[in-house]
Amino acid sequence: xxxxxxxxxxxxxxxxxxxxxxxxxxxxxxxxxxxxxxxxxxxxxxxxxxxxxxxxxxxxxxxxxxxxxxxxxxxxxxxxxxxxxxxxxxxxxxxxxxxxxxxxxxxxxxxxxxxxxxxxxxxxxxxxxxxxxxxxxxxxxxxxxxxxxxxxxxxxxxxxxxxxxxxxxxxxxxxxxxxxxxxxxxxxxxxxxxxxxxxxxxxxxxxxxxxxxxxxxxxxxxxxxxxxxxxxxxxxxxxxxxxxxxxxxxxxxxxxxxxxxxxxxxxxxxxxxxxxxxxxxxxxxxxxxxxxxxxxxxxxxxxxxxxxxxxxxxxxxxxxxxxxxxxxxxxxxxxxxxxxxxxxxxxxxxxxxxxxxxxxxxxxxxxxxxxxxxxxxxxxxx
Amino acid sequence: xxxxxxxxxxxxxxxxxxxxxxxxxxxxxxxxxxxxxxxxxxxxxxxxxxxxxxxxxxxxxxxxxxxxxxxxxxxxxxxxxxxxxxxxxxxxxxxxxxxxxxxxxxxxxxxxxxxxxxxxxxxxxxxxxxxxxxxxxxxxxxxxxxxxxxxxxxxxxxxxxxxxxxxxxxxxxxxxxxxxxxxxxxxxxxxxxxxxxxxxxxxxxxxxxxxxxxxxxxxxxxxxxxxxxxxxxxxxxxxxxxxxxxxxxxxxxxxxxxxxxxxxxxxxxxxxxxxxxxxxxxxxxxxxxxxxxxxxxxxxxxxxxxxxxx
Numbered sequence: 001x002x003x004x005x006x007x008x009x010x011x012x013x014x015x016x017x018x019x020x021x022x023x024x025x026x027x028x029x030x031x032x033x034x035x036x037x038x039x040x041x042x043x044x045x046x047x048x049x050x051x052x053x054x055x056x057x058x059x060x061x062x063x064x065x066x067x068x069x070x071x072x073x074x075x076x077x078x079x080x081x082x083x084x085x086x087x088x089x090x091x092x093x094x095x096x097x098x099x100x101x102x103x104x105x106x107x108x109x110x111x112x113x114x115x116x117x118x119x120x121x122x123x124x125x126x127x128x129x130x131x132x133x134x135x136x137x138x139x140x141x142x143x144x145x146x147x148x149x150x151x152x153x154x155x156x157x158x159x160x161x162x163x164x165x166x167x168x169x170x171x172x173x174x175x176x177x178x179x180x181x182x183x184x185x186x187x188x189x190x191x192x193x194x195x196x197x198x199x200x201x202x203x204x205x206x207x208x209x210x211x212x213x214x215x216x217x218x219x220x221x222x223x224x225x226x227x228x229x230x231x232x233x234x235x236x237x238x239x240x241x242x243x244x245x246x247x248x249x250x251x252x253x254x255x256x257x258x259x260x261x262x263x264x265x266x267x268x269x270x271x272x273x274x275x276x277x278x279x280x281x282x283x284x285x286x287x288x289x290x291x292x293x294x295x296x297x298x299x300x301x302x303x304x305x306x307x308x309x310x311x312x313x314x315x316x317x318x319x320x321x322x323x324x325x326x327x328x329x330x331x332x333x334x335x336x337x338x339x340x341x342x343x344x345x346x347x348x349x350x351x352x353x354x355x356x357x358x359x360x361x362x363x364x365x366x367x368x369x370x371x372x373x374x375x376x377x378x379x380x381x382x
Numbered sequence: 383x384x385x386x387x388x389x390x391x392x393x394x395x396x397x398x399x400x401x402x403x404x405x406x407x408x409x410x411x412x413x414x415x416x417x418x419x420x421x422x423x424x425x426x427x428x429x430x431x432x433x434x435x436x437x438x439x440x441x442x443x444x445x446x447x448x449x450x451x452x453x454x455x456x457x458x459x460x461x462x463x464x465x466x467x468x469x470x471x472x473x474x475x476x477x478x479x480x481x482x483x484x485x486x487x488x489x490x491x492x493x494x495x496x497x498x499x500x501x502x503x504x505x506x507x508x509x510x511x512x513x514x515x516x517x518x519x520x521x522x523x524x525x526x527x528x529x530x531x532x533x534x535x536x537x538x539x540x541x542x543x544x545x546x547x548x549x550x551x552x553x554x555x556x557x558x559x560x561x562x563x564x565x566x567x568x569x570x571x572x573x574x575x576x577x578x579x580x581x582x583x584x585x586x587x588x589x590x591x592x593x594x595x596x597x598x599x600x601x602x603x604x605x606x607x608x609x610x611x612x613x614x615x616x617x618x619x620x621x622x623x624x625x626x627x628x629x630x631x632x633x634x635x636x637x638x639x640x641x642x643x644x645x646x647x648x649x650x651x652x653x654x655x656x657x658x659x660x661x662x663x664x665x666x667x668x669x670x671x672x673x674x675x676x677x678x679x680x681x682x683x684x685x686x687x688x689x690x691x692x
Binding site: 014015016017022023024025027070071072073074075076077078079080081082083084085086087091093094097098100102103107110111114115116117119120166 | 398399400401402403404405406419421422425426429432433436501502503504505506507508575576577578579582685686687689690691
């Protein structure tokens with residue numbers, strides 16, 4: 001498999017001006033003042049994206065994920081290191097960044113296409129698709145300054161996905177637009193994946209990564225701290241989030257509570273729809289504390305079925321190994337395989353003390369006729 | 383990993399060229415990038431022109447009409463009111479002015495272009511020189527229009543250009559293009575760091591205009607004085623001068639004329655033979671090519687910090 005993106009030992013430093021002198025006059029008047037500080041946005045980042053892969057970049061605000069993306073797109077030059085790209089790349093760093101307000105939608109489609117690096121002839125060929133996708137048939141000859149922000153975004157997204165780049169780079173743009181358009185974008189991205197194109201996807205929403213990506217990398221403070229399957233990277237991402245949340249208090253180390261295993265007394269996680277099931281959770285703690293169990297259930301497709309905090313019943317941990325029982329009563333899930341994540345939080349809605357991604361894989365058997373994820377039993381009245 | 387859907391034609395990425403993003407691209411790579419994005423350059427040029435004439439009924443015709451009207455006004459002023467004794471002075475004036483207009487309009491519009499389009503520079507990847515070059519390109523188009531107006535005007539008044547010299551025009555124009563592009567590229571980057579350079583540039587361009595022989599004849603005015611002080615060569619350090627003189631030689635033709643007011647003989651243009659015009663222009667073109675490459679290199683150095691300065 002060919003690598004379409006190879007990021008090799010990339011670092012990026014920014015100079016932060018404390019007192020900036022941006023004019024000739026000020027430079028002459030204050031020849032030496034204006035202290036600067038060097039800020040390391042990326043340090044020695046290495047990773048690759050191979051052809052046909054969808055990779056998510058996870059990280060908190062300021063972790064360097066946008067800087068990394070901009071460097072890959074060539075908007076920024078790395079301070080050191082090298083990035084090698086194969087094939088055409090379309091970047092959606094900010095939708096409609098290249099639009100000229102005075103020009104019509106039509107002219108902007110061509111202009112934006114050429115900014116993304118596609119020829120006029122290529123844009124000609126996809127023009128109708130772009131218009132159809134953006135649903136702006138009536139307004140395509142209107143100047144874009146009269147567009148609403150939603151229309152603006154739709155047009156820009158439509159151009160970027162319809163020019164059929166080999167690599168699509170998306171930076172948190174899926175958060176815009178109405179829900180229907182968002183669904184359309186996700187749909188389009190899946191289509192992209194089916195065609196075997198590569199996608200690099202930045203977000204801080206774990207659910208989107210789970211839904212779309214084949215692999216994820218995690219950035220923290222400009223360093224790549226994880227690169228691997230989505231579940232593993234998500235675990236690191238959450239552990240880091242909790243590590244930093246705990247740090248200011250200085251009270252406890254992030255790793256002093258650990259969920260060791262989730263087991264079932266019967267040895268399997270198969271359950272019939274409507275039946276109950278019992279699982280045991282083994283937790284090792286280095287100190288006594290109380291917290292709450294948090295459970296997430298996902299479908300294989302990445303849809304979050306439920307996130308619940310076990311009726312907010314606190315659990316008390318003693319130093320050393322602990323075991324809790326967890327009862328799932330009258331499982332309402334329908335036929336299918338579900339991933340279960342378990343966590344321990346200090347209070348409902350509070351910060352995470354321990355997390356186990358893919359703690360269990362639940363197989364639900366159902367012989368009724370309903371389909372979907374859960375059973376609703378609508379009562380009919382006449 | 384999703385498998386390619388059946389029937390979808392797979393691209394052969396194994397053979398696709400590898401693009402490298404690194405700290406400092408060599409000049410060769412920068413130039414290759416510029417060439418590969420020429421379509422962006424043309425679409426930027428034409429979108430700029432379209433925006434300029436948006437909402438005007440005559441559209442691009444204005445760019446033809448406005449130099450024609452200017453020419454008409456000069457014609458009226460210099461042949462009826464301000465008679466300086468130089469016959470057909472308006473031809474002399476306009477052939478220098480088209481050169482100056484191209485230089486001045488490109489440089490003054492390029493100076494602030496990266497600062498003005500910071501949003502684009504920070505979000506979309508393309509060789510940033512293209513922003514300045516698109517302004518130069520628009521100036522080339524206006525230059526072509528003005529040249530056409532001049533040609534029509536010459537045909538109307540029955541003034542023949544120096545046909546034998548016409549082949550030097552492309553060399554001279556190319557030198558003008560490279561000069562304009564170099565200064566535009568450099569100034570667009572410098573303004574990012576020193577914002578008031580934009581205002582300084584307005585003054586510099588005015589001064590530059592007056593040290594170039596556009597509205598006066600060098601030979602007929604300051605040549606003798608400068609020569610006496612040994613400064614004649616200094617005057618020719620201004621690269622625009624040679625280009626303007628070449629254009630004037632081609633379109634105005636006469637090097638010496640009889641004054642229409644006093645009848646005295648006036649020296650208007652240098653009496654160089656054609657070979658001198660050629661060698662000087664060829665040498666200028668060579669120098670400008672080096673300067674252009676230098677300015678692209680300097681731009682590449684300055685470009686690295688645009689993000690934190692914009």
